[in-house]
Amino acid sequence: GNSVTQMEGPVTLSEEAFLTINCTYTATGYPSLFWYVQYPGEGLQLLLKATKADDKGSNKGFEATYRKETTSFHLEKGSVQVSDSAVYFCALSLTGGGADGLTFGKGTHLIIQP
């Protein structure tokens, strides 16, 4: 079956630090990969996506590259802000993401201290 594994949290960083959240996957087909972010009390917002190998998704200073050889989609940001504090979910879909259900990782709680 399909599964997503991401690093457990919480991850606590100081403002302006470099961020990496690891994500690896197993899939029965050729997946699209996603990072969603959830702020306290809110729903999930799409942060970025990549639909084929070597694609890089980017948004709001966050980046992730689809690595088929290592089945990974690690999230990075060069300089985090307090406002980045949230829970981050890695996910996969066997389509583009609109046609079938997403398989999510457990989520990584990120805390940025001033």
Next chain:
Amino acid sequence: DARVTQTPRHKVTEMGQEVTMRCQPILGHNTVFWYRQTMMQGLELLAYFRNRAPLDDSGMPKDRFSAEMPDATLATLKIQPSEPRDSAVYFCASGLVGGGREQETQYFGPGTRLLVL
């Protein structure tokens, strides 16, 4: 600014009561998903619909849960009877099939936070 809306946002009920959660997908989207989020299990897909027809409800406990789409602007998730283990946040999401992988995305509502006492 098109959004998925869900009602109610919060629901507290007693064990054995019926619970109905409602979702209004983004206008024009043809696929609607229901997910459940708990601390123990994380985010799980319960069911989803395409053009109002159920495509997959394998994630849903069949004996007490039911999901429907009475029309294109309304999806419902019903629990009868509710149990304390149903306490969770229930998310609805909608998406549009077509246009290829780059164009497809799921958009999530704010969720219904359910507590069954």
